[in-house]
Amino acid sequence: MGLRRHVFRLCLLAIGLSLLAAPAAAQSVNRAAIDELNAQLLYVALPLTLFVELTLVYAIYRFRDNDDPRPTVDDPALEITWTAATGAILVFVGVSAFVVMANPYITPAAAQASTDGDAFANDTEIDVLAYQWGWEFSYGEANVTTEERLVLPADENVTFRLRTTDVIHAIYIPQLGVKQDIFPSQTMTARTRATEPGEYRLYCAEMCGAGHSKMNATVVVKNQSAYDAWMENQTAAAG
Incomplete structure (x- = not known):
């Protein structure tokens, strides 16, 4: 019964976070870019959070009566997989953040310096x-x-x-x-x-x-x- 209650709470959390991912209409171009970045990062963080929490619940349930724990067996393939997955996520986050930071509304001084200096003349x-x-x-x-x-x-x-x-x-x-x-x-x-x-x-x-x-x-x-x-x-x- 406790496990079901925990899973139910995780589902409610997922629903709440998904609702937060759809903010009200932005009032400026700047805010729209920032909100879009936040939504992208949330779409990455939400499944990761659910995966970790469900794995934790499974481990607690699966090994709840284990009185003779043993070290985890080495699994090079698994280690390579999660290292590569972590690297891919970090690259995605870095590229997404760089695109927003390069936005001429977010960092106008850098954008103007990279042009002829008259980019904002109008x-x-x-x-x-x-x-x-x-x-x-x-x-x-x-x-x-x-x-x-x-x-x-x-x-x-x-x-x-x-x-x-x-x-x-x-x-x-x-x-x-x-x-x-x-x-x-x-x-x-x-x-x-x-x-x-x-x-x-x-x-x-x-x-x-x-x-x-x-x-x-x-x-x-x-x-x-x-x-x-x-x-x-x-x-x-x-x-």
């Missing part, structure tokens, strides 16, 4: 200034600056030029899959293309002092017409 550029303990956003040549509120156009490539006036900070927008450390005396780069209009939260992900926990901002993603109207109003107000 992106909307936003200068992000981090300081203890707040955020300032400047929108290219529009002479528009906002604080604690970042507005993005939906379905448009956006490049962030990140700087800090003091210590190390990190821009982190979980729902958009954006995260990048910002180092003093350096200009860092982050990139995204939001696909779902709405409001999201931006955090500092590096401990930067007493006000770190309050160093947040609101990210607003608008469709193109709403973004253009907002930009016109901000430009008029700045003028």
Whole structure:
């Protein structure tokens, strides 16, 4: 009875993990790439977990009354098989992770360095200034600056030029899959293309002092017409 209960729990675990493998629609290209990688790794980890657990249950049941245990007999073929299988899994995981890391939205600085330097020339550029303990956003040549509120156009490539006036900070927008450390005396780069209009939260992900926990901002993603109207109003107000 105990064995059946254990197997039943394993089946429930498998069902729960399979449901987790189908997340809600991603809000950006970045997040979609990350979610896809997580799903691929889960599809590998789930059968391995079930195999190990079922093997453990079998061993407990099969040898439960063994009062005279003996060493396992050498089996070179079996050892070669599981070593090769482990190597194949590690190669799959490594290649999958490399493909995501090479994505120009996940690692834009590396992607731009490998091209002619103008790969993102058509992106909307936003200068992000981090300081203890707040955020300032400047929108290219529009002479528009906002604080604690970042507005993005939906379905448009956006490049962030990140700087800090003091210590190390990190821009982190979980729902958009954006995260990048910002180092003093350096200009860092982050990139995204939001696909779902709405409001999201931006955090500092590096401990930067007493006000770190309050160093947040609101990210607003608008469709193109709403973004253009907002930009016109901000430009008029700045003028």
